[in-house]
Amino acid sequence: QRIKSEGDFQAAQDLVEGYGVKVDQEIHAEILKRNEQFTxxxxxxxxxxxxxxxxxxxxxxxxxxxxxxxxxxxxxxxxxxxxxxxxxx
Incomplete structure (x- = not known):
């Protein structure tokens, strides 16, 4: 909330680059496969x-x-x- 409220771009960028882009590809593929059932x-x-x-x-x-x-x-x-x-x- 602080990041958004204060418009702290650097903190938002660090958050995304530190957590948001690190995706285990095996788990990601499993999630996509499981999600196919939902239309x-x-x-x-x-x-x-x-x-x-x-x-x-x-x-x-x-x-x-x-x-x-x-x-x-x-x-x-x-x-x-x-x-x-x-x-x-």
Whole structure:
């Protein structure tokens, strides 16, 4: 956090060159191979499912339907629509 907050370029460069570029190629290849099974978009980790309550005739929740949206943009627009009225004083 300090490096980013202060804009310490030299410290950031040292961090990347000291840790970020030293990758064990065997482990890297294994990770890539294991990752092949995942077909979702890389940003998918930031897209939350929608939890939709299913209710009976008396309006009592009896189940939650999990809906997966395909777009981060859709999610942000939905959040704006649903929570845009909330303001920070």
């Amino acid at each position: 979702g978009a890389a940003y998918g980790g930031f897209v939350n499912p929608e939890l939709v309550p299913r209710k009976d005739m008396s309006n009592k929740v009896y189940d939650i339907q999990v809906k997966y949206v395909n777009s981060f943009e859709y999610q942000m627009m939905k959040y704006a629509e649903d929570y845009g009225f909330l303001v920070k004083d």
